[in-house]
Every structure is written in C-alpha cells, then in structure tokens.
Amino acid sequence: MTEGREVVVRVLAGVKEGEHLSAEDIFLKAHGINPSIGLTSIYRTLDLLVQLGLINKFDFGDGRARYEMADGSRVGKHHHHLVCTGCGTIIDYDDFIDEELKLLNKTEEGLSSKFGFKITGHIVQFYGTCRRCACSER
Amino acid sequence: MTEGREVVVRVLAGVKEGEHLSAEDIFLKAHGINPSIGLTSIYRTLDLLVQLGLINKFDFGDGRARYEMADGSRVGKHHHHLVCTGCGTIIDYDDFIDEELKLLNKTEEGLSSKFGFKITGHIVQFYGTCRRCACSER
DNA sequence: GTTACTGCAAAGCTTTTGCACTGTC
C-alpha cells in the first residue's frame, strides 16, 4: 500500500451521499490532496481495488465509469441505482431492497447451478426521466 | 425509412439466440448485405431506434455497447443477462423472470412516486465467472 | 539487483461531429 493508493482509498471513503465519482473526479480530488499523483495511477489503483472487491465499477450510460465503495466498507446499506437519462442524475435507493436481495440471491443460486457460474456480483438499475427533465421536455 | 435503416433493422431482427451485437458487429453484417452503408449511419440508426424504444442498448463492461430488439419485436420472452467477466460470454436467462418482473414493477411504482421519475426501463445483470474460465484460472 | 509502483506521453478504442453530397417532396 503506497501513498498514491492510500489517497485514492481515502477519497473514495470520503465520498458524500449521492456522489458517484468518475475516474477523473477521483483524480481531481486525489490531486488536491497530493498533486504528484497522475491519472494513470488512479486508473491502475481503481482496477486493483475492483479486482480485490473493495470497490464496484458502474456504468450509467454516459460513457465514463463510476466507482463506489463496496458494501461493508460503507456507512450506507446495500442499494441500487435510479438514473435520469435526461440530466444524468443518479439516485441511490434502498426501497424494497430486502425483497430484492432475497430474490436476487435466489436467482443467483439458480443461475449458479444451472450455468455453472461463480457469481460475484449484480447490477440493478432503473432508467427514466426525473421530474425536472420531464417538465423541461415540454 | 430508408434502405440503410431497413438493413439495420433486418440485421437486428435476424439475430440468433445468444448473439449480442455491438455496433461494429451490426456494421459488418449490414455491410455484407449492402456494402455502401457506413459505420456512421449504423450509429445514427441505432440511436434513433433506441429513442423510439424499438431496441435496447446494453453495456456489459467490455467498453462497447451492445444492442438487442426490445420485447415484443422478439420471439423470446423478457430476459436478463448473466455475464462472464473472464471471457465476456453473455447468457440470456429467464429463470425466475416472472417473479423478478413482478418485484421490479412494484419497485418501479415505488420509485416513480417517491422520486417523481417517469421510469422507462431497467437493467438487471449478474456478473461472475463461467465454468471454463474458473478452471483455466487455476 | 530485483521487484513493485510511478508519471508522462503516446497510443488505442469506441463513438461523435463536421461537411459536402445525394435524393425526395
């Protein structure tokens, strides 16, 4: 664990509710803490952390990856995402999450035995238009 | 509806079970039918079809978008995806799909009223390692 | 000295944009 990596972890751990950082966001924050860190290291560290399962990588359809701490390292509970295709707003939700997780676990087991997969994770995302975007469309 | 667009639709409609075409795949197939079609038109047509809701755009984490016919235009029923992070294999599954859809619809309604979203679609994907990749890892 | 990690610059990829050309109404 070098300093560069430590800074990346610190940035990710300090993410505010509702933030969904891209590699560049993380780079800028890390750069603020230690200006000697390069973007390349950010990408390499993020890859590493994803492989270790410490963070999750998401794609919300805007052409850049976003990262957030995996469960357990985070204050919040497990959640899924609601994405506005108009303005790109991303909302974390955990309504019905227990029911969802129960069903997902069941599905996971079913898929695992049927297709011989070792399943490591899932993504559930809803897409739509937020109130503001729906109004401005008219 | 011009010829170029018609060819793209034809390609998508003729997709075999288990195929998940990228823009380039579609371009190559369309090019085979009519060599005068350019890649640009493929992208423009795909965008259009996505906006019309005739096809869905997916991201499976390999850096390129994939497209498939939306429900209704397709022989198969609604399904979700299981992705191998090792070799990129994508499996369509519809096990537990009725239960999943029921819960997703309920969640959709809940999110819609809670966050004021007009929800247009969802993505459910499981990630993991297929049997072959799990073996070759060792 | 070997190894792991680094920044910088360059390259790689998919996707988008500018522009002139074509055909249609």
Add this chain to the structure above:
DNA sequence: GACAGTGCAAAAGCTTTGCAGTAAC
C-alpha cells in the same frame, strides 16, 4: 429550394500501454 439522410474523414472522449525513473526490500 428546403430538408432529411448519407459516407467519409477528422475529432473527441475515456482508458490503456510503453517506457524510463524511483523507491523499497
């Protein structure tokens, strides 16, 4: 003639790779 659709080439954007330098053991 306005307009929508097109191909080609160039640009854009995010991400990865090559390479030489540095620090740790």
